[in-house]
Amino acid sequence: MTETGASRRPLVVLDGVDKHFGALHVLKHVDLSVGEGEVVVVIGPSGSGKSTLCRTINRLETIDAGTITLDGRPLPSEGKEPGPAARRRRHGVPVVQPVRAQDRARQRDARADPGARHLEGRRRGARPRACSNGSASTSRRASTPRRLSGGQQQRVAIARALAMDPKVMLFDEPTSALDPEMINEVLDTMTSLARSGMTMVVVTHEMGFARRAADRVVFMADGEIVEQAEPETFFTAPRSDRAKDFLSKIL
Ligand code: ADP
Numbered sequence: 001m002t003e004t005g006a007s008r009r010p011l012v013v014l015d016g017v018d019k020h021f022g023a024l025h026v027l028k029h030v031d032l033s034v035g036e037g038e039v040v041v042v043i044g045p046s047g048s049g050k051s052t053l054c055r056t057i058n059r060l061e062t063i064d065a066g067t068i069t070l071d072g073r074p075l076p077s078e079g080k081e082p083g084p085a086a087r088r089r090r091h092g093v094p095v096v097q098p099v100r101a102q103d104r105a106r107q108r109d110a111r112a113d114p115g116a117r118h119l120e121g122r123r124r125g126a127r128p129r130a131c132s133n134g135s136a137s138t139s140r141r142a143s144t145p146r147r148l149s150g151g152q153q154q155r156v157a158i159a160r161a162l163a164m165d166p167k168v169m170l171f172d173e174p175t176s177a178l179d180p181e182m183i184n185e186v187l188d189t190m191t192s193l194a195r196s197g198m199t200m201v202v203v204t205h206e207m208g209f210a211r212r213a214a215d216r217v218v219f220m221a222d223g224e225i226v227e228q229a230e231p232e233t234f235f236t237a238p239r240s241d242r243a244k245d246f247l248s249k250i251l
Protein backbone atom coordinates (compact mmCIF):
# COMPACT_ATOMS: atom_id res chain seq x y z
CA MET A 1 0.00 0.00 0.00
CA THR A 2 1.38 3.38 -0.96
CA GLU A 3 1.99 5.47 2.13
CA THR A 4 2.95 8.85 0.76
CA GLY A 5 2.63 10.30 4.24
CA ALA A 6 5.28 7.99 5.63
CA SER A 7 8.16 10.43 5.28
CA ARG A 8 6.38 13.20 7.19
CA ARG A 9 6.01 13.62 10.89
CA PRO A 10 2.69 11.94 11.76
CA LEU A 11 0.19 14.51 12.97
CA VAL A 12 -3.10 12.62 13.01
CA VAL A 13 -2.90 8.89 13.54
CA LEU A 14 -5.87 6.53 13.62
CA ASP A 15 -4.97 3.07 14.73
CA GLY A 16 -7.53 0.28 14.50
CA VAL A 17 -10.50 2.60 14.85
CA ASP A 18 -13.90 0.95 15.08
CA LYS A 19 -17.23 2.70 15.17
CA HIS A 20 -20.72 1.26 15.34
CA PHE A 21 -24.09 2.92 15.18
CA GLY A 22 -26.17 0.22 16.83
CA ALA A 23 -25.83 -2.84 14.63
CA LEU A 24 -24.22 -0.83 11.84
CA HIS A 25 -20.44 -1.20 11.67
CA VAL A 26 -19.53 2.18 10.21
CA LEU A 27 -15.75 2.26 10.63
CA LYS A 28 -14.01 -1.09 10.42
CA HIS A 29 -10.58 -1.10 11.95
CA VAL A 30 -9.43 2.04 10.20
CA ASP A 31 -5.71 2.79 10.16
CA LEU A 32 -4.75 6.19 8.81
CA SER A 33 -1.74 8.38 9.35
CA VAL A 34 -1.77 11.97 8.16
CA GLY A 35 1.62 13.62 8.06
CA GLU A 36 2.36 17.22 8.92
CA GLY A 37 1.56 19.42 5.95
CA GLU A 38 -0.06 16.57 4.10
CA VAL A 39 -3.29 16.96 2.17
CA VAL A 40 -5.37 13.79 2.21
CA VAL A 41 -8.48 13.66 0.07
CA VAL A 42 -11.03 11.06 1.14
CA ILE A 43 -13.42 9.80 -1.47
CA GLY A 44 -15.94 6.99 -1.66
CA PRO A 45 -19.60 6.18 -2.13
CA SER A 46 -22.28 7.73 0.03
CA GLY A 47 -22.62 5.92 3.33
CA SER A 48 -19.08 4.58 3.34
CA GLY A 49 -18.19 6.35 6.58
CA LYS A 50 -16.34 9.45 5.37
CA SER A 51 -18.26 11.91 7.53
CA THR A 52 -18.03 9.60 10.51
CA LEU A 53 -14.28 9.45 10.00
CA CYS A 54 -14.08 13.26 10.13
CA ARG A 55 -16.36 13.39 13.14
CA THR A 56 -14.26 10.92 15.09
CA ILE A 57 -11.11 12.93 14.40
CA ASN A 58 -12.63 16.11 15.79
CA ARG A 59 -14.38 14.22 18.58
CA LEU A 60 -17.93 14.87 17.53
CA GLU A 61 -18.23 11.08 17.64
CA THR A 62 -16.79 8.63 20.09
CA ILE A 63 -15.04 5.48 18.94
CA ASP A 64 -15.62 1.92 20.08
CA ALA A 65 -12.09 0.62 19.66
CA GLY A 66 -8.67 1.77 18.58
CA THR A 67 -6.89 5.04 19.20
CA ILE A 68 -6.64 8.45 17.63
CA THR A 69 -3.64 10.60 18.36
CA LEU A 70 -3.19 14.23 17.45
CA ASP A 71 0.40 15.39 17.31
CA GLY A 72 1.41 12.45 19.48
CA ARG A 73 -1.24 13.01 22.12
CA PRO A 74 -4.10 10.54 22.39
CA LEU A 75 -7.53 12.12 22.17
CA PRO A 76 -9.26 11.59 25.51
CA SER A 77 -11.84 8.86 25.71
CA GLU A 78 -15.50 9.66 26.18
CA GLY A 79 -16.60 10.65 29.64
CA LYS A 80 -13.49 12.55 30.64
CA GLU A 81 -14.47 15.79 29.02
CA PRO A 82 -17.37 18.16 29.62
CA GLY A 83 -18.93 18.08 26.18
CA PRO A 84 -18.35 17.91 22.44
CA ALA A 85 -18.01 21.66 21.96
CA ALA A 86 -15.38 21.94 24.67
CA ARG A 87 -13.54 18.94 23.30
CA ARG A 88 -13.56 20.41 19.85
CA ARG A 89 -12.23 23.72 21.08
CA ARG A 90 -9.58 22.09 23.15
CA HIS A 91 -8.37 19.87 20.39
CA GLY A 92 -8.64 22.61 17.84
CA VAL A 93 -9.58 20.45 14.92
CA PRO A 94 -12.15 22.44 12.99
CA VAL A 95 -14.36 20.84 10.38
CA VAL A 96 -15.79 22.83 7.49
CA GLN A 97 -19.14 21.40 6.42
CA PRO A 98 -21.60 22.22 3.64
CA VAL A 99 -23.48 25.49 3.70
CA ARG A 100 -26.86 24.80 5.26
CA ALA A 101 -29.83 24.36 2.96
CA GLN A 102 -31.75 27.34 4.29
CA ASP A 103 -28.82 29.63 3.66
CA ARG A 104 -28.68 28.35 0.16
CA ALA A 105 -32.35 29.10 -0.41
CA ARG A 106 -31.75 32.61 0.88
CA GLN A 107 -28.85 33.24 -1.48
CA ARG A 108 -30.98 32.04 -4.39
CA ASP A 109 -33.67 34.51 -3.43
CA ALA A 110 -31.10 37.25 -3.23
CA ARG A 111 -29.83 36.45 -6.70
CA ALA A 112 -33.27 36.14 -8.23
CA ASP A 113 -34.14 39.57 -6.86
CA PRO A 114 -30.97 41.64 -6.48
CA GLY A 115 -33.00 44.40 -4.84
CA ALA A 116 -34.03 42.11 -2.02
CA ARG A 117 -30.83 42.61 -0.09
CA HIS A 118 -31.07 46.34 -0.34
CA LEU A 119 -34.74 46.29 0.65
CA GLU A 120 -33.95 44.06 3.55
CA GLY A 121 -31.39 46.61 4.65
CA ARG A 122 -33.99 49.35 4.51
CA ARG A 123 -36.49 47.32 6.44
CA ARG A 124 -33.95 46.93 9.13
CA GLY A 125 -33.60 50.66 9.41
CA ALA A 126 -30.85 51.50 6.93
CA ARG A 127 -31.08 55.08 5.71
CA PRO A 128 -32.69 55.53 2.28
CA ARG A 129 -29.46 56.50 0.51
CA ALA A 130 -27.58 53.59 1.98
CA CYS A 131 -26.59 52.21 -1.39
CA SER A 132 -24.21 54.98 -2.42
CA ASN A 133 -20.61 53.93 -3.00
CA GLY A 134 -18.97 54.27 0.37
CA SER A 135 -21.71 52.77 2.44
CA ALA A 136 -22.06 49.78 0.14
CA SER A 137 -18.73 48.51 1.31
CA THR A 138 -19.63 49.42 4.88
CA SER A 139 -22.79 47.36 4.71
CA ARG A 140 -20.84 44.56 3.16
CA ARG A 141 -18.35 44.56 6.00
CA ALA A 142 -21.13 44.62 8.53
CA SER A 143 -23.17 41.87 6.91
CA THR A 144 -23.63 38.64 8.81
CA PRO A 145 -22.51 35.38 7.22
CA ARG A 146 -26.08 34.41 6.39
CA ARG A 147 -26.32 37.34 4.01
CA LEU A 148 -23.19 36.38 2.12
CA SER A 149 -23.23 34.03 -0.83
CA GLY A 150 -22.64 30.37 -0.08
CA GLY A 151 -19.13 30.63 -1.45
CA GLN A 152 -18.39 33.64 0.72
CA GLN A 153 -19.86 31.87 3.73
CA GLN A 154 -17.51 28.97 3.21
CA ARG A 155 -14.55 31.27 2.88
CA VAL A 156 -15.57 32.95 6.11
CA ALA A 157 -15.90 29.53 7.73
CA ILE A 158 -12.39 28.67 6.57
CA ALA A 159 -11.02 31.99 7.84
CA ARG A 160 -12.67 31.47 11.21
CA ALA A 161 -11.27 27.98 11.44
CA LEU A 162 -7.81 29.32 10.59
CA ALA A 163 -8.12 31.88 13.36
CA MET A 164 -8.07 28.96 15.81
CA ASP A 165 -4.54 28.30 14.56
CA PRO A 166 -5.32 24.62 14.05
CA LYS A 167 -2.71 21.96 13.43
CA VAL A 168 -5.05 20.23 11.03
CA MET A 169 -8.24 21.17 9.26
CA LEU A 170 -11.02 18.85 8.22
CA PHE A 171 -13.36 19.50 5.32
CA ASP A 172 -16.46 17.39 4.87
CA GLU A 173 -17.84 18.04 1.39
CA PRO A 174 -17.45 21.80 1.84
CA THR A 175 -18.70 22.60 -1.67
CA SER A 176 -21.49 20.06 -1.92
CA ALA A 177 -24.32 22.51 -1.24
CA LEU A 178 -22.93 25.31 -3.37
CA ASP A 179 -24.15 26.44 -6.73
CA PRO A 180 -21.63 25.60 -9.46
CA GLU A 181 -20.32 29.10 -9.93
CA MET A 182 -19.32 29.29 -6.28
CA ILE A 183 -17.56 25.98 -6.05
CA ASN A 184 -14.33 27.14 -7.63
CA GLU A 185 -13.83 30.13 -5.39
CA VAL A 186 -13.99 27.83 -2.36
CA LEU A 187 -11.76 25.22 -3.98
CA ASP A 188 -9.26 27.97 -4.86
CA THR A 189 -9.17 29.05 -1.22
CA MET A 190 -8.62 25.46 -0.17
CA THR A 191 -5.91 24.97 -2.78
CA SER A 192 -4.05 28.03 -1.48
CA LEU A 193 -4.36 26.70 2.03
CA ALA A 194 -3.00 23.35 0.92
CA ARG A 195 -0.06 25.06 -0.79
CA SER A 196 0.62 27.09 2.33
CA GLY A 197 1.44 23.86 4.14
CA MET A 198 -1.72 23.32 6.15
CA THR A 199 -2.40 19.73 7.11
CA MET A 200 -5.80 18.89 5.63
CA VAL A 201 -8.20 15.99 5.46
CA VAL A 202 -10.75 16.73 2.75
CA VAL A 203 -13.83 14.68 1.94
CA THR A 204 -14.92 15.77 -1.51
CA HIS A 205 -16.28 14.64 -4.84
CA GLU A 206 -14.29 17.35 -6.59
CA MET A 207 -11.79 15.19 -8.38
CA GLY A 208 -10.12 18.21 -10.00
CA PHE A 209 -9.25 19.46 -6.54
CA ALA A 210 -7.99 16.02 -5.57
CA ARG A 211 -5.69 15.91 -8.57
CA ARG A 212 -4.48 19.43 -8.02
CA ALA A 213 -4.06 19.60 -4.27
CA ALA A 214 -3.94 16.13 -2.74
CA ASP A 215 -0.77 14.41 -1.69
CA ARG A 216 -2.77 11.26 -1.22
CA VAL A 217 -6.20 9.96 -2.12
CA VAL A 218 -7.86 7.62 0.36
CA PHE A 219 -10.71 5.57 -1.07
CA MET A 220 -13.29 4.34 1.43
CA ALA A 221 -16.10 1.86 0.95
CA ASP A 222 -18.29 0.16 3.54
CA GLY A 223 -16.37 1.57 6.48
CA GLU A 224 -12.97 0.47 5.24
CA ILE A 225 -10.04 2.13 3.58
CA VAL A 226 -9.99 0.06 0.43
CA GLU A 227 -6.98 1.65 -1.19
CA GLN A 228 -4.87 4.77 -1.06
CA ALA A 229 -2.36 6.26 -3.43
CA GLU A 230 -1.03 9.47 -4.90
CA PRO A 231 -3.80 11.06 -6.99
CA GLU A 232 -2.18 10.41 -10.34
CA THR A 233 -1.75 6.72 -9.54
CA PHE A 234 -5.19 6.37 -8.04
CA PHE A 235 -7.04 8.05 -10.89
CA THR A 236 -5.13 6.43 -13.70
CA ALA A 237 -4.64 2.99 -12.23
CA PRO A 238 -7.06 2.16 -9.43
CA ARG A 239 -6.45 -1.37 -8.21
CA SER A 240 -9.63 -2.45 -6.47
CA ASP A 241 -12.87 -3.26 -8.24
CA ARG A 242 -14.71 -1.00 -5.81
CA ALA A 243 -12.55 1.97 -6.74
CA LYS A 244 -12.77 1.21 -10.47
CA ASP A 245 -16.53 0.99 -10.18
CA PHE A 246 -16.74 4.22 -8.19
CA LEU A 247 -14.51 6.14 -10.60
CA SER A 248 -16.42 4.86 -13.63
CA LYS A 249 -19.55 6.40 -12.15
CA ILE A 250 -18.18 9.80 -11.25
CA LEU A 251 -15.55 10.60 -13.88
P1 ADP B 1 -20.56 9.18 4.21
O1 ADP B 1 -20.15 10.48 4.79
O2 ADP B 1 -19.45 8.42 3.56
O3 ADP B 1 -21.73 9.31 3.28
P2 ADP B 1 -21.43 8.60 6.90
O4 ADP B 1 -20.21 8.56 7.74
O5 ADP B 1 -22.27 9.82 6.95
O6 ADP B 1 -21.04 8.24 5.40
O7 ADP B 1 -22.37 7.39 7.28
C1 ADP B 1 -21.92 6.06 7.32
C2 ADP B 1 -23.07 5.19 7.72
O8 ADP B 1 -23.41 5.47 9.07
C3 ADP B 1 -24.34 5.39 6.92
O9 ADP B 1 -24.97 4.14 6.75
C4 ADP B 1 -25.14 6.32 7.80
O10 ADP B 1 -26.53 6.13 7.56
C5 ADP B 1 -24.76 5.86 9.19
N1 ADP B 1 -24.83 6.91 10.19
C6 ADP B 1 -24.13 8.07 10.17
N2 ADP B 1 -24.37 8.79 11.27
C7 ADP B 1 -25.24 8.08 12.02
C8 ADP B 1 -25.88 8.26 13.30
N3 ADP B 1 -25.63 9.36 14.01
N4 ADP B 1 -26.71 7.31 13.73
C9 ADP B 1 -26.92 6.19 13.01
N5 ADP B 1 -26.36 5.93 11.83
C10 ADP B 1 -25.52 6.86 11.32
Ligand code: MG
Nearest residue numbers: 050051052172
Ligand atom coordinates in the same frame (compact mmCIF):
# COMPACT_ATOMS: atom_id res chain seq x y z
MG1 MG C 1 -20.78 12.40 4.42
